[in-house]
Structure formats: structure tokens, C-alpha cells
Amino acid sequence: MIYQAQPPLEFIPPAFNPLLLRFVHLFLPTWIRTQTPITQIEAENVEVLANLYHQFQEGKIRFLLAFRHPKTEDPFALVYLLSQLVPKAARQQGIAFKHPIHAHFIYDRGIPLWAGDYVGWLASNLGGTPIQRGKADWTGLRSARDLFANGKFPMSAAPEGATNGLSEIISPLEPGIAQMGFWCAEDLQKAGRTEQVLIVPVGIKYSYVDAPWNAIAQLLDDLAVASGLPVDTIPDSQIPNLESMYPRLLTLAEHLLSLMEQFYTRFYHLKLSTVPEEVTDRNQALALRLQALLSAALEIAEQYFNVQPKGQVSDRCRRVEQAGWNYIFREEYKDIKGLSAVERALGDRVAEEANARMWHMRLVESFVAVSGNYIREKPTVERFAETVLILWKMIAQIQGDKSFQRPTLGKQRVKLTIGEPLSVSECYPVYKESRLGARQAVADLTNDLQKAMENLI
Numbered sequence: 363m364i365y366q367a368q369p370p371l372e373f374i375p376p377a378f379n380p381l382l383l384r385f386v387h388l389f390l391p392t393w394i395r396t397q398t399p400i401t402q403i404e405a406e407n408v409e410v411l412a413n414l415y416h417q418f419q420e421g422k423i424r425f426l427l428a429f430r431h432p433k434t435e436d437p438f439a440l441v442y443l444l445s446q447l448v449p450k451a452a453r454q455q456g457i458a459f460k461h462p463i464h465a466h467f468i469y470d471r472g473i474p475l476w477a478g479d480y481v482g483w484l485a486s487n488l489g490g491t492p493i494q495r496g497k498a499d500w501t502g503l504r505s506a507r508d509l510f511a512n513g514k515f516p517m518s519a520a521p522e523g524a525t526n527g528l529s530e531i532i533s534p535l536e537p538g539i540a541q542m543g544f545w546c547a548e549d550l551q552k553a554g555r556t557e558q559v560l561i562v563p564v565g566i567k568y569s570y571v572d573a574p575w576n577a578i579a580q581l582l583d584d585l586a587v588a589s590g591l592p593v594d595t596i597p598d599s600q601i602p603n604l605e606s607m608y609p610r611l612l613t614l615a616e617h618l619l620s621l622m623e624q625f626y627t628r629f630y631h632l633k634l635s636t637v638p639e640e641v642t643d644r645n646q647a648l649a650l651r652l653q654a655l656l657s658a659a660l661e662i663a664e665q666y667f668n669v670q671p672k673g674q675v676s677d678r679c680r681r682v683e684q685a686g687w688n689y690i691f692r693e694e695y696k697d698i699k700g701l702s703a704v705e706r707a708l709g710d711r712v713a714e715e716a717n718a719r720m721w722h723m724r725l726v727e728s729f730v731a732v733s734g735n736y737i738r739e740k741p742t743v744e745r746f747a748e749t750v751l752i753l754w755k756m757i758a759q760i761q762g763d764k765s766f767q768r769p770t771l772g773k774q775r776v777k778l779t780i781g782e783p784l785s786v787s788e789c790y791p792v793y794k795e796s797r798l799g800a801r802q803a804v805a806d807l808t809n810d811l812q813k814a815m816e817n818l819i
Contacts, residue, residue, distance in 0.1 A: 364475065364713060365713060366713055367709030368695055369692070370691045370693055370695075371471055371494065373471075375491075376486055376490060377486050379488070382487045383462055383488060386441065386488065391446075393438070394438050399773055400439065400773075401775065402571075402776070403442050403446075403778070404775070404777055404778070406778070407781070409451045410783075411443075411451070411562070412452040413455075415448060415463055416459050424510060424511065424557050424558075425561065425783065426516060426518065426542065426543065426560070428519060428811060429518060429519075430520070430522070430529075430532065431526075432529045432566060433527070433568065434525060436520075436525075436566055439566060444464060445462070445464075448463050464489065465517060466490065466509045466510075466514075466518065467490045468490070468492075468493055469493070470492070470493065471494045471499075471502065472683070489509075493506065496680040496681050496683045496685070496687070507542060510545070510549075511545075511550060522534075526731035527728070527748055527752050529566075530567070530736075530745065531733070532812065533731045536808075537805065537808045539561065539811065543786035543807065544790060544804065547786050547787055547790040548794070558787045560785055560786060561786060562784075563782075563815045564781065565815065566777075570771070574771040576602060578771055581750055582610055585753055585754060588761070591613070604737075604742075607746070608746070611749065611750065611753075612644055612648070616644070616648065618756065619651050623651070630658075632662075634651075634658055635654045637651060646734065648734045649733060649735065656729055657675070659723075663685075663720060663722045663723045666715075667686065667689070676730050682723040683723060686717070689716035690712075690717070728752055729756070732752060736749060737749055751768060751769070751771075754769060
């Protein structure tokens, strides 16, 4: 949390350091083994990626890796893919290429604010470029555009824009990835270059080595206590499983929803839409109540920042975030010595209030992809665990837990799947025809990428 007004966020230029990358590659397996729950990383269709890197180094193509982003551990798996699995696949195919195998990447400029300034330094020195998601960040966009067309490595980015906590649901993709692809094709054409431009979908899916039902049961107990529910006593002879714990999860979710509904109706004077009487299914009722609550919570922040509630929930979250940053990171604070003590104090008041309003958006952000039927559609331990962890995150945010050290329920495997590349160059003639054609081409390519990524699940 930032409770004082600050100078505007500075752009962190990419400054790739090959020695740092070598260090990261050297210690990555140890770091993954000791600092994450990941015990195994495997990949499918890696030979496709090895061949693409070979073509890239020969100057035949430029490409962007569009990867799924369910969890914060995803970058570890991706770096492992590029540093270990791609070279191995290349050797098996007799492909020789220059090392290192790496990718420039786009990251959210807000990450160093909560993760620490060192993360910004680390990202910069690994060839990353930041973007402010809720506005037209022309400096960030120009940097990413230049790296796509001229960088030493291919690009990589998460088209969902943020983690959603769910391995088997893809949030609606942002159109920026497709737009960058067309910009790259445009830049190459203007420079008289002949490289083809591709976008390569990459799926990332997590699974547990052993079903962690005991750990899930303990976490459910902890969340029940935190929210004021009695803890269900399970006989020692009964082994926890999905059938026995699903009713507990539903009860916890309903109770938390009731608490939040009371919170917003009593203290923010909001009127929440009620569930129609004909809806008797608990899952469906939960989904309807949740969507009404999320929209109401966002309204609290939107009204304060005078932001219009347009678009999908994720779009609304981004606009609120940027509005909050505009209240906290201010141009007049470039010369803080020119401000009086009273002006600085008033600025701090505004920053504190902006943080308080953005809290509602952060709460909503955790539930952007939650449908209410995720477990019932496919009752697996992975889906159950992901849903419980989303509830844990909600309670942690309500309690003001600044560490956000997510509970580790059990050891996990990661599977990455390389999809068939989508050709931006083939769509470029439609893009350059007219402004209307450009919009349609971006929308069509984004839709194609969404389908391709969903097919990798």
C-alpha cells in the first residue's frame, strides 16, 4: 500500500544483462525446487518452438510467445522451458543455434510497487519492458513495439493481462497482443524487411503430484474460523474428498457472500439485485449473487474516481487502477520542494483515500474468472484447490494481509503446451486497408488467439 503522494511512475527501460541471465539459468532449478511447489516441468510440442527459434536467428521470422497466466509461478516454468527444454529438443533434432535462448517480455509496471524495487531492476536486466495497463502508455508501447521488431530475442506476454488463479479457464484476452503483432508487421514492411510475424500460443497447466485433500481440509477449517463459521468435525476414519468437502465449500462461499453483501448495503448504501425465486440451484444462485456483488464493489471505486462503468469487469478494474495511480503518482510531485507542508499533507490524504477505494477493485480482481460452476463442470482436486485459494485470497485482502504468501497445498507438476503459430503477416493486408479493417483484423486475431489458447487446455 502507498499512503503518500508520489512523483509520476518512471519508465524502467529494458537493459538486458547476459551475465544476469546466465546466473538465473544456473540457479533456476535449485530456486524452483526450494522456493516453489513445482517438482516437475514438462512440455509438449517443444520441437515447434526449437524450430521457431532457429528461424528467428536466421532472420526469417519475428514472433511473440502468448502464454497462459494462471499463477505467479508461471515465469519460472517459462524460463525453464526456454533454458532447458528448448535446447534439449533442438539437440534431438540436430538444430544448432546461438545461446542463450531467451525472450524479451512485457510486465505490469505496478508489480515493483508491491513486490519491491529490486523486481523492476531484475525485470529490466532480463530484457523486460513495463507497461501501465489502464491507460495509453505510449512510452511503454513504443518500447515493446521496438523490441518486437528489433530485439535480440522474440517477445513474450500474457494476453490475459493478469493472473486469474484458474488453470482451466482463460480470461477474455486483451487486444494489445494482436495490435503489437500488426505494428511489428507494419514496422518490418516500412523497413523493407521480409520476416514473417507470428504469435505462438503457449498453454500452462498445473496438477498435483498427490491429491492434497488433507491440506485443503485444513485450509477450509482456517477460513471457516476466520469468517465466523463453526468448524465441521470429520471423524478420523473418514478421508477428506471432494464429495465430503464440496458442501463445506459452498457453505463457506455463501457465508462470505452474505457478509460482503451486508457490508456493502449497510455501509455503502448499495442496493444489490436479488436472486430470482425460480433459481433453486446453489451454484447458480452463488454465481448470480457474486456477479451482482462484484459490480457493486467496482461502483464504489468508479464513483469516487468518476470513471464510467464500461466494458467487462477486467476492463473496469484496469481503468480504476489507472485512475488510482493518477491520484497517487502526480506530476506536481516531481518538484516536491516546491510544495508547502499543507499541500503535501493534502496530497497524502488523496493518496490514502485512493488506496482505500482501489481496495474494492483488488477484491473484485480476484474473482474476474470465477463462474460458480468451475468445480461442478469438472470435479477435480485441482479445480477444488484453486477455488479454495481464491477464497483464501479474498479473506487475506479483507484482513489486510500484506505478505500474500499463498498457502502451499502440495507438490505440483507443470505442463506447457506449444500451440500452432498464428500468422500475423497473413492478416496484415486486411489490417492496412482502412481504419475499420484494422479494428476488425485486431478483433479477429484476438478471437483466433483466444480459441487457440482454449484448445490447449
